[in-house]
Amino acid sequence: MAKLKTENTDVTLDNVHKRLLDNLKTGVMLLDSNLHLRYINMAAESLLGISDRKASKLFIGEIFVKAEQDIEEMLASLAHNRGFTKHQAQFHISNGKTIIVDYTLNPFEESGEVQALLELNSIELSNRINREESISTARATTQELVRGLAHEIKNPLGGIRGAAQLLAQELPDPELSDYTNVIIEEADRLRNLVDRMVGPRKPLTLKMINIHKVLERVRNLVAAEIKDDVVKLELDYDPSIPKIKADPEQLIQAMLNLVRNAMQSLASPDVDHHLGKILLRTRVLRNVTVKSEFHRLAASIEVIDNGPGVLPKLMDTIFYPMISGRADGTGLGLSITHAIVSQHHGLIECESKTGSTCFTVVLPILDS
Amino acid sequence: MTTHNSVWILDDDRSIRWVLEKSLSKAGVKTVSFENGDDLLHRLTRETPDAIISDIRMPGISGLDLLSTIQEKYPKLPVIIMTAHSDLDSAVSSYSRGAFEYLPKPFDIEEAVAVTQRALEHA
Numbered sequence: 001m002a003k004l005k006t007e008n009t010d011v012t013l014d015n016v017h018k019r020l021l022d023n024l025k026t027g028v029m030l031l032d033s034n035l036h037l038r039y040i041n042m043a044a045e046s047l048l049g050i051s052d053r054k055a056s057k058l059f060i061g062e063i064f065v066k067a068e069q070d071i072e073e074m075l076a077s078l079a080h081n082r083g084f085t086k087h088q089a090q091f092h093i094s095n096g097k098t099i100i101v102d103y104t105l106n107p108f109e110e111s112g113e114v115q116a117l118l119e120l121n122s123i124e125l126s127n128r129i130n131r132e133e134s135i136s137t138a139r140a141t142t143q144e145l146v147r148g149l150a151h152e153i154k155n156p157l158g159g160i161r162g163a164a165q166l167l168a169q170e171l172p173d174p175e176l177s178d179y180t181n182v183i184i185e186e187a188d189r190l191r192n193l194v195d196r197m198v199g200p201r202k203p204l205t206l207k208m209i210n211i212h213k214v215l216e217r218v219r220n221l222v223a224a225e226i227k228d229d230v231v232k233l234e235l236d237y238d239p240s241i242p243k244i245k246a247d248p249e250q251l252i253q254a255m256l257n258l259v260r261n262a263m264q265s266l267a268s269p270d271v272d273h274h275l276g277k278i279l280l281r282t283r284v285l286r287n288v289t290v291k292s293e294f295h296r297l298a299a300s301i302e303v304i305d306n307g308p309g310v311l312p313k314l315m316d317t318i319f320y321p322m323i324s325g326r327a328d329g330t331g332l333g334l335s336i337t338h339a340i341v342s343q344h345h346g347l348i349e350c351e352s353k354t355g356s357t358c359f360t361v362v363l364p365i366l367d368s
Numbered sequence: 369m370t371t372h373n374s375v376w377i378l379d380d381d382r383s384i385r386w387v388l389e390k391s392l393s394k395a396g397v398k399t400v401s402f403e404n405g406d407d408l409l410h411r412l413t414r415e416t417p418d419a420i421i422s423d424i425r426m427p428g429i430s431g432l433d434l435l436s437t438i439q440e441k442y443p444k445l446p447v448i449i450m451t452a453h454s455d456l457d458s459a460v461s462s463y464s465r466g467a468f469e470y471l472p473k474p475f476d477i478e479e480a481v482a483v484t485q486r487a488l489e490h491a
Contacts, residue, residue, distance in 0.1 A: 147453075151425065154452035158474035159383025165477045166390050191474055 011039040027120030035060040046287045049095040065092040078107045150194040161187040197321050199339040204247035218255045231276040238282045254340040257333035258303040258359050265307035279304040297365040310352040372418035372491040377401045379423040391477040405429035419487040424451040439466045446487040
């Protein structure tokens with residue numbers, strides 16, 4: 001069996017073992033007796049936000065910042081050759097983010113040398129999966145309700161609209177048709193409303209597309225609405241993102257809703273209009289779980305604005321139809337975006353605080 | 369039966385039946401209305417119209433089941449399927465089961481009349 005030295009460490013692994021370790025969703029690290037890294041698998045790399053080459057021989061304290069207590073416990077565990085598990089440990093990692101993990105440290109001896117195996121399971125990831133699943137279930141229930149409601153509304157609308165049209169034909173004075181026109185137009189308005197509530201119902205027309213073409217189209221569409229001195233639109237594209245299989249028209253709609261929301265949030269009177277900024281950022285994600293499915297590659301598209309943020313009381317429901325923070329909002333934009341992203345087997349998340357609101361759309365990239 | 373101008377309307381919604389009866393009779397079409405599919409099927413054993421306009425979702429036999437039955441027993445009878453249901457799936461499935469035309473609710477009465485007249489020419 002071919003032995004190969006992994007690029008990041010001094011540990012020698014054969015192909016099968018390397019592949020096994022890299023396909024685990026559990027983060028696996030091998031530490032020497034002084035807690036310097038000897039090996040790290042892909043799940044741990046992606047969890048900790050460190051790249052394979054940089055990880056080599058790092059001290060654990062450089063990976064988990066300010067984790068003195070945990071490091072002391074790990075050293076004690078090595079000294080006494082006794083493993084331990086800790087639940088819901090919070091670590092600050094080198095890229096400034098905070099992760100919550102369950103971890104297990106198991107010391108063992110190999111050719112007279114003490115080492116430790118550190119296993120990491122991200123709590124946040126499983127919480128996120130649960131949350132996304134419960135949003136999806138709730139969304140499906142709402143969708144059912146909205147469809148039923150739409151059906152019940154459109155039937156009587158047929159009667160109202162038809163009767164108004166028949167009445168219009170009987171009117172002796174053509175000027176009177178202004179009255180029936182109002183009835184017909186308002187009936188049509190209601191129909192359009194329930195149609196939009198039900199959301200996109202067209203099957204997707206899938207093509208291999210470059211996600212940046214979608215974003216450039218969105219940028220062109222909003223360019224006319226943006227006055228340069230009011231809102232600045234900035235781009236941070238990762239050109240290495242492979243093409244994805246998607247319906248470009250639907251995705252344009254989904255992203256347009258997000259960018260328009262950001263613009264509307266920046267137009268609020270609380271915002272200093274000279275500082276309004278929207279950032280479109282794209283990245284490749286590796287080893288992500290979307291809707292309980294594991295994907296090697298995914299595209300992340302972020303729409304970030306520095307507006308006043310989403311009202312905390314709306315945070316849990318913003319993706320539902322008819323929920324809006326604006327008095328004049330229909331509350332349909334985000335629900336449509338959510339529906340389109342779900343049709344693409346992706347997920348959408350929102351993180352928001354005053355001055356920084358980020359909507360992240362994650363779309364899986366299928367292995368070709 | 370020299371001219372084809374008899375249409376049966378099937379909908380559990382009274383206002384829809386009324387609107388269709390009025391608009392079609394103005395266009396010179398004779399109509400008979402039914403509240404449920406079973407009554408319509410029963411009457412079909414005695415006489416046949418030139419076309420049928422039917423809703424999809426009703427108590428009793430559904431419009432799509434009715435369509436299948438008619439397709440089987442009266443393959444030449446055109447059926448126009450109406451629906452207030454927003455999903456495209458029912459439209460697609462009614463086409464595949466041989467509906468003559470698909471009329472989404474709420475409809476424009478001129479369109480409803482035009483669709484019906486096309487069905488009658490086809491009859």
